[in-house]
Amino acid sequence: MRPTVIDGVAVSTVDSAGTEFAFGHVVVEGGRIAAVGPGQAPRPSGPHTWVDGSGCLVTPGLVNTHHHLYQWATRGLAQDVPLFQWLTALYPVWRGLDAESTHGAASAGLARLATTGCTTAADHHYVFPREGGDQFGALVSAGRRIGLRLHAVRGSMDRGRSRGGLPPDDLVEETDAALAATEEAIDTHHDPSPDALVRVAVGPCSPFSVSRELMVGAAELARAKGVRLHTHLAETTDEQHRCRAEYGCTPTEYAERLGWLGADVWLAHTVHLSPEEVERLGATGTGSAHCPTSNGRLGTGIAPVRELLDAGAAVGLGVDGAASNESGGLVEELHQALLQARQRGGPEALGVRQALWLATMGGARCLGWQDEIGSIEPGKLADLAVWRLDGLDHAGVDDPVAALVLGPRPRLKLLLVGGRTVVDDGELRTASATELARELRTAAARLKATAERRGGIT
DSSP: OOOEEEEEEEEEOOOTTOOEEEEEEEEEETTEEEEEEESSOOOOSSOOEEEEOTTEEEEEOEEEOOOOGGGGGGTTOSTTOOHHHHHHHHHHHHTTOOHHHHHHHHHHHHHHHHTTTEEEEEEEEOOOOTTOOOHHHHHHHHHHHHTOEEEEEEEEOOOOGGGTOSSOGGGOOOHHHHHHHHHHHHHHHOOOSTTOSEEEEEEEOOTTTSOHHHHHHHHHHHHHHTOOEEEEESOOHHHHHHHHHHHSSOHHHHHHHTTOOSTTEEEEEOOSOOHHHHHHHHHHTOEEEEOHHHHHHHTOOOOOHHHHHHHTOOEEEOOOOTTSOTTOOSHHHHHHHHHHHHHHHOTTSSOHHHHHHIIIIIHHHHHTOTTTSSSOOTTSBOOEEEEEOOSGGGTTOOOHHHHHHHSSOOOEEEEEETTEEEEETTEESSSOHHHHHHHHHHHHHHHHHHHHHTTOOO
């Protein structure tokens, strides 16, 4: 790759000192950041790509800490119901997933993420229909197709309705089979190298769809393999009530009993936490994937983000599945996270730069990537988003970070992943948007038709 020079641009590095330049530059060489600083960049002596950054802001690429990309094919369903009813309505649709549908949905979802500034996405795939083919391989190939970094979470469920769970029995796995398939996914796809495009984590779905044996076995497997752990936790009051009734404790207490708090764990949602549980997440280094739009769509509540940050917990942002966040974009979550934090704790609960930190370094910490991504510093991977702020939508806003977080979603001038161009002038360059849309429509129609043949869609 030629070196790339982004020149005459506002820079928000999101480093530990909060370094910013109103007029600065970033130089990329060999897939990594070679230089960042004020003023014009020194031009490389050989061939290079020069990017005029005037009127733009460059930030680290955004990090999505929680998603379900297969759900991109089931947007717009179960519109006005709480989480448990939403799940029981959609499981019959998802049981029709095959590898082609999952690949098409994941590719389209990753494309949407890319055009909204995302360079790294954690995807939690936990639905494995018995005739569904290689679901996990379909997800990984979608990540490679679009060109984002993918932290692929091999999810699992072993507790169907006959055992008191929510999923249909034919959509869950046997405990030993789930663990074996998870180990195979790690062995096949996980890349521990610093510049990896694919890493794998272990992710039983949730306490109400997974047995105690699977939760414990998954934690032991992940730690034996040196990979991270992820699950849903404390998302709704229904989950709180159910956990107390079954286990005599809260979901967070249950997770801790099973070895599911620690620096190698990040949890999705964590909406319903007591003050003591907030402190435990901070003390143990457990991360939280905050999904403000999805929480609002399902009416689950507002997560205690300010309190978690004050406790020292790693907090990142998550888009969540497109079936509970039909927008599917990541930059919008900065705005939503700020609004929800202030609704909960007042106007000083979260600042614009703290919102940007959540989407960059906070997310990198959740995924264990903080040494490689999340800030613009020499030696780190060149995962960069260049935002256009020179149009009508942001005119007159002198603070570019405030324009990004508080204003309308800006158009991307450039998105780099390891120095490679993924988005240029707002357009995806790694795949055809027309082809992705066609594949998505086909997948959505096939899933809905299959569900209707089997008894309709609720």
